Amino acid sequence: MGVEVRNLRITLGNAPIVRGVDFSIGQGGRVGLIGPSGSGKSMIAKALLGLLPSGARVAGGIAMEGVILAGSSADWTTGGGHADGSSDHPVPTLADDDDGLLLAPGYAVSDRWMAGLRGRYVGTVFQNPAAALNPTATVGQQVALPLKRHFRLSRAERRERVERMLAKVGLDPADVMRRYPGQLSGGQQQRVGIATALVAAPRLIIADEPTTALDAVTQRQIVDLLVSLVDDAGASLLFITHDFSVLARATTRCLVLDRGRVVESGPTARLLAEPREPLTRRLVTAARTLTLGASPGGMDDTTDFGGGAA
Numbered sequence: 001m002g003v004e005v006r007n008l009r010i011t012l013g014n015a016p017i018v019r020g021v022d023f024s025i026g027q028g029g030r031v032g033l034i035g036p037s038g039s040g041k042s043m044i045a046k047a048l049l050g051l052l053p054s055g056a057r058v059a060g061g062i063a064m065e066g067v068i069l070a071g072s073s074a075d076w077t078t079g080g081g082h083a084d085g086s087s088d089h090p091v092p093t094l095a096d097d098d099d100g101l102l103l104a105p106g107y108a109v110s111d112r113w114m115a116g117l118r119g120r121y122v123g124t125v126f127q128n129p130a131a132a133l134n135p136t137a138t139v140g141q142q143v144a145l146p147l148k149r150h151f152r153l154s155r156a157e158r159r160e161r162v163e164r165m166l167a168k169v170g171l172d173p174a175d176v177m178r179r180y181p182g183q184l185s186g187g188q189q190q191r192v193g194i195a196t197a198l199v200a201a202p203r204l205i206i207a208d209e210p211t212t213a214l215d216a217v218t219q220r221q222i223v224d225l226l227v228s229l230v231d232d233a234g235a236s237l238l239f240i241t242h243d244f245s246v247l248a249r250a251t252t253r254c255l256v257l258d259r260g261r262v263v264e265s266g267p268t269a270r271l272l273a274e275p276r277e278p279l280t281r282r283l284v285t286a287a288r289t290l291t292l293g294a295s296p297g298g299m300d301d302t303t304d305f306g307g308g309a310a
């Protein structure tokens with residue numbers, strides 16, 4: 001069922017930050033948000049996570065897996081609605097979770113619900129793993145946290161799942177379980193971040209500039225790892241970046257944001273090959289320059305770049 005965002009508007013004080021953004025991510029879809037600094041990418045992610053700063057006002061709708069997370073039923077019938085009240089986009093229907101948890105549709109969920117959804121239904125990978133990870137928790141404790149919060153498992157079961165997850169992100173559990181984040185490299189830290197985001201098998205992963213702090217080679221490895229794990233899990237991915245070369249590896253569709261509005265959207269490969277808007281062209285050119293700088297063979301060397309990583 002995935003995620004649906006409809007006419008999302010966010011204001012902070014009197015300032016409009018996000019000004020009517022629509023997109024959806026089908027189950028297993030990988031969508032990118034790209035735009036310059038301050039264009040509203042992180043605010044959209046925060047709205048999906050229920051983590052907007054106090055004073056932010058949200059209008060429009062966000063629904064995930066059939067549950068309305070923001071906005072009211074009215075938001076879902078006005079958008080594509082007809083005079084008789086019917087809609088091309090009906091209010092999403094009941095979602096029955098794997099574990100038998102029934103989520104009630106048609107209601108804006110409370111903060112408590114949102115806290116329950118975070119980590120369980122939505123996993124997040126942030127830009128700076130050193131800041132996102134708790135420096136006083138061992139890697140084992142860190143990755144176990146979403147399981148502790150959302151599942152009733154024995155210690156042994158939890159440990160087994162944590163070890164399995166660490167192996168999946170390419171870390172040796174025996175080596176890293178008792179280490180602290182500060183004792184790991186940036187790339188290893190981000191692998192721990194990805195393990196923590198994915199361990200509870202969420203339906204949606206939000207990755208907000210997850211590789212910006214890493215060198216080019218590690219960046220590529222981390223993006224490829226994230227994509228393969230998200231695909232294996234059948235989860236959806238919302239990938240936020242200002243770098244088209246990263247987006248090309250991570251996503252199949254993307255939206256270009258400028259000052260809170262979508263200026264262009266479509267398949268990532270199409271936007272790369274034929275950017276129509278000046279901002280898209282600028283972002284593509286910047287990525288080409290970076291990629292050419294990083295590799296003497298140029299962009300063709302990184303075949304995924306033009307291929308949309310489909």
Ligand SMILES: Nc1ncnc2c1ncn2[C@@H]1O[C@H](COP(=O)(O)OP(=O)(O)OP(=O)(O)O)[C@@H](O)[C@H]1O
Nearest residue numbers: 012017035036037038039040041042043044053242
């Ligand atoms: N806590 C906050 N209080 C007030 N304004 C904020 C807050 N967080 C973000 N903003 C403003 O909201 C706008 C959008 O910010 P946002 O962080 O979503 O941009 P972004 O596209 O993610 O940028 P970046 O690429 O730099 O992370 C900016 O003008 C920013 O100044």
